Amino acid sequence: MTARTSTETARDIPEATVARLPVYLRALTTLLDEGTTTCSSEDLAGAAGVNSAKLRKDLSYLGSYGTRGVGYDVEYLHFQIAREIGVTHDWPVVIVGIGNLGHALANFSGFRSRGFRVVALLDADPSRHEEQVAGIDVRPFADLGEIVREHGVAIGVIATPAAAAQDVTDAMVASGITSILNFAPAVLAVPPGVDVRKVDLSIELQILAYHEQRKAQGDPADPSEPAEAPEEATA
Amino acid sequence: MTARTSTETARDIPEATVARLPVYLRALTTLLDEGTTTCSSEDLAGAAGVNSAKLRKDLSYLGSYGTRGVGYDVEYLHFQIAREIGVTHDWPVVIVGIGNLGHALANFSGFRSRGFRVVALLDADPSRHEEQVAGIDVRPFADLGEIVREHGVAIGVIATPAAAAQDVTDAMVASGITSILNFAPAVLAVPPGVDVRKVDLSIELQILAYHEQRKAQGDPADPSEPAEAPEEATA
């Protein structure tokens, strides 16, 4: 039996909970900005748009960071969640594909404030290699391996057309990237150990369209469509 | 007891299945483009990045559109899923907020090909009202109600900063919009009957960061991280 490594985060957190931790983190940032020092699970759940039972259950996977009868210290809980997610330090990321979307991503200010730093923009088109976008040089796609090694990049963002996405993925994996955020409307094949998350505008709109169609179809006298739970606003 | 309305789509489809139907639709489009006329559940599941049991279960909620021993007619199944989602005709949408992201969205060609048509771009900044983006006039935010009425818009896209998102939401809801795709990093409050879906870059990256952190932490001798299931590539 060996000694435990220093940072103790060995608990197994359900995937659904992991996906909500960033939402809680953002809500806590908002509360901090408003000068709130303490909040109840009811307060935070409201700011995050979930019910308080779910929030407390989620937080219970991280540890006991609240005080019964009192609530949570906003700053302390913010730190604990940031630590759990792993955004107490910045992650270097590369963005491949500097079209309209790539531009928008490169200029996205939330990157920096939420634990990420764009270290390179890559594009296959040589005519773009003189450009700067958001103060960052656009570099040849062939430089990917070098850049990943130099900066210790683990996360890559794909903003190319669908046709190029698998090739970009293969190159990313070969270079040592093990997490990919894919904006291209394509299903990516990756080896075990590489995580892929996708963001797909058309899919989101089509899901809305499906429900919209149902709303229109239902009897006006029968408002039985289960609406999204009303949520508290932040920001 | 009244007569059923003509279009018979009353079955209750699980939300997880609804979210995958657009993925299947896209995979079928790819197969169609390749000239494939028939496919098995194994083929289609591969192209969509799911296992075949899940695919067949999902399709079973729509009806029996396959042939045992043979498979599915690609064109027929494509049409049935498109009909189920509600994208056999185009949905008019408005985009509010013409910053970097709004530009990218306005120029996104997948909109048209996947069942949506951008009928207006709105921005609060008067200096932008002379612009055209992607061939569409940028119009004052105050015109929202008029545009929604004129085109029968049910779906709105928010690409504003977080600080403006709730006001935009309220105006959208007041104008009659009942489905919102939100790109602003804010939790939106909406009345019952209004659907909101959110796309949040930071959240996606933070989820990747969480898993990335765990990969780095684990013993090199213990490759127990459950990787994403390898998926077949499309496009």
Add this chain to the structure above:
DNA sequence: TAGATTGTTAATCGATTAACAATC
């Protein structure tokens, strides 16, 4: 102490998966 609120339990609900009977 009395009131408030957490952290946890247990019940319920929904999603996934493997297996296979039905049937082309």
Add this chain to the structure above:
DNA sequence: TAGATTGTTAATCGATTAACAATC
């Protein structure tokens, strides 16, 4: 008929929720 593949069943797994004992 024999082989292939769907559509469905039933078991399992994971997520949500309400309730409340613990405790500040």
